[in-house]
Amino acid sequence: MRSAGLSAPASSVAVAAGPVSRDAAASAPALTAACLAVSRDLALAFRRRGQLVQPLAFFVLVTLLFPLAVSPELARLRSIAPGVLWVAALLASLLALEFLFRDDAQDGTLEQYALSGQSLTWLMFAKTLAHWLLTGLPLSIVAPFAALSLGVGPAALPGILAAMVVGTVTLSLIGAIAAALTLGMKRSGVLLALLTLPLSLPVLICGARATELAVSGNAYLAPLELLAALAVLAVTLAPLAAAAAVRISLE
């Protein structure tokens, strides 16, 4: 669709850069290509808005199950709210992973990425970033409202939002590795869960803890910082692993 546009702006930037040092000229196209990949993924996703809503609907649906299954009593719901929110977020982001590479693998875009001469690591980072903007960020925005319905006071909502925003970054990045590893398989749903969930447990633990502290009105900065540390680690290493995984899958 817009894959033809991938190389043209990159070269025009290189020309415009002109006398800039070679290092800057060499690194600019990688970033430009990454930005183009992000905007392409966003554009494609907004043409299929129905798909965007699905993980959110799933998230809200899972949180709805708990009042029905446990009890409508708000005091009881409030005590399990952090766990419910994070388990639902984990499952929803797992469900959304299917959209991350599937279409691009089917129509050959991923192969073009790998052959383009651009850094595949940056492109994987861009794809994951786009994926997070489309699933993780909306999920984080919906989560405080779901928390309200579980009896959590409005004072806790900024904490929940912050924990969700930071936590879902790591979830998307870990998921990208697993999704890239299972690219070639026909039915990878259960395997994807088996690969992703054990690696996501630290996020679940820190995220639920931060949420719990926020709900009970305590300082939640310590677990939030641990979440941020996990996110930094994932941002640094996961795109490398995802790029390697895509290369293996395309062999």
Place this chain on the structure above:
Amino acid sequence: MSWTWFHKLASPPYVYKLAARLTPWFAWPAALLILAGLYAGLVLAPPDYQQGEGFRIIYVHAPSAWLSIMVYVVMGVSAAIGLIWRIKVAHAVAASCAPVGASFTVAALVTGSLWGKPMWGTFWEWDPRLTSELILLFLYLGYLGLRAGFDDTQRADRASALLAVVGLVNVPIIHYSVTWWNSLHQAPSVMRVGKPAMPAAMLTPLLMVLLGFTLFFVALLLVRLRAEVLRRERTASWLREALRA
């Protein structure tokens, strides 16, 4: 210094023969150590003053738990070697490790929960070590599941190797986050942190069993490695000659 010995290790025919030659050197000491250690531990050692006879399960539990982690490290490191230097034998080692490691993890979980029944009064307690062990089992299962998903051995090798390396980076993070999680939620009544030192009559059998289990793992790995090489090289001409000889 010559590196030929290292390069030889990458050659399937050499490794096939070497594994056959080395296996008895690990298997017999393993058998002797395990039998002697179990006899000393289960019969000779005095019962614990607090846990009574129940503590004796440690002579199976502790070596299994130790190996469940060590096998994962061996698997991850050999997978990384295979991935970086594209050595097929290293991938074969990693592939042979996984089922063994998963079995030791199951053994550690089963013996841990059997020990938990008389000690904690319940088969399952969300103890950080048991929980980490359970997560480790799922890491093994994910590795095995990913391997099973590919028909082509080489692709399975490379994809699962990457997963093993990612897992190796994550194991310490998971372990510490589980420990941290547990310290927040559970009253520290189950496990005392500073345990009294073990008397020699209990410790010596434990060390024997630990060493014995480790040697047993190496012997098992060598046998599995030969089977794995046989499977992978089934069309190679050197194999026909080796089998005829």
